[in-house]
Amino acid sequence: MSYKRMVAACLAGALVSSLATSSHTLAQGTAKAEVEEAVALSVSLVQPQMRNWPETVPVSGWLEPWHEAIIASEIGGLRIDELLVDVGSEVKKGDPLAYLAKETALANLKKQQAEVQSAEADLAKAKANADRARKVEGSGALSDEKVTEYLIAEQTAEASLLSAKADLESQRIELEQTTIRAVDDGQITSRSAKLGQVVSSGTELFRLLRQNKVEWQAEVTATHLPRLKAGLEAILEGPDGKEIRGKVRLVGPTIDTDTGRAILYVSLPQGSRPRVGLYATGVILLGSKDALTVPESALVFRDGINYVFAVGADKRAERLLVKIGRRFDNEVEILSGIEEASNIVQSGGAFLSDGALVKIVGEAQ
DSSP: OOHHHHHHHHHHHHHHHHHHHHHHHHHHHHHHHHHHHHHHOEEOEEOOEEEEEEEEEEEEEEEEESOEEEEEOSSOSEEEEEEOOOTTOEEOTTOEEEEEOOHHHHHHHHHHHHHHHHHHHHHHHHHHHHHHHHHHTTTTSSOHHHHHHHHHHHHHHHHHHHHHHHHHHHHHHHHHTTEEEOSSSEEEEEEOOOTTOEEOTTOEEEEEEETTOEEEEEEEEGGGGGGOOTTOEEEEEOTTSOEEEEEEEEEOSOOOTTTOEEEEEEEOOTTTOOOTTOEEEEEEEEEEEEEEEEEGGGOEEETTEEEEEEEOTTOBEEEEEOEEEEEETTEEEEEESOOTTOOEEOSOGGGOOTTOBOEEOSOOO
16 A cells, blocks of 8 residues: 555544544533433423402592581571580580580570560460450440450460460570580591681581491492492402401492593491591402412513413423413412413423423422
């Protein structure tokens, strides 16, 4: 063999050996990459569960008095002599709240009592004359005209006495009205009365939260109205974070043309006593309905869209767009996008990409 042939053979052998080594190295690298991909992400799987959940309608609105009573003066021209209550005072029906000056009313009452006594005396005199006239009527001792005069005088005196007694009763009522009283049980929520103020008839002095009852005037969109009715249970979140349960007492008969919303009037338990004027959110319970649910941790929220990742037999993650509904006890209702038999990544979906190879930890739930 010539020198050139020997060199060529050596070069060919070296090339074959180099190619074989490269091929072996490439195969090892590919296998290693596949192993590294397989162990890069470990996930736990769950299957969607069918739950029987309460169906609710979200609402929000203001806490308002059930009924608010305006307490005003029924007589005018008198000054306020004494104030007995302030804002926040608890009162019972008939309790005195303020006193007006009584001097004028007492003087008028005494004057009218004298008028009644005078009318009684006039009646006694007229009655005596009428009785004598009736005894001698027809005897000729008195003319018919005189007899008639005495009888009419008696009737006039009786009418005058009745009128005087009516005026006396009116004066007694006026004297009673100098005491401003609570019109119902409840709490004083406003006081505009001031000591020494001369009031006019109809002047507002106090406002009263009747029966200490507060109601929730919750707004609801018109689309939900066909399913709402009086008697449904309502749940709102109180100012301290605790739930307050009430009952819908009335569904508003009109819809606001600007907002497209109606008002639900929700009666609250008397013991709850949330403060009037607070804004609260909550729900109306319509009943119960089956829901296909997954843990909230399975949701991935990207670009305003909700996704979950499902894992198939090839152990690769598939991103699925889902529509969600109700939430309850750390679970969320899936309205569409997955099947009940799907294997869903329980948590950590935010670190996955579509088609990623995963390692499954444990059994699918």
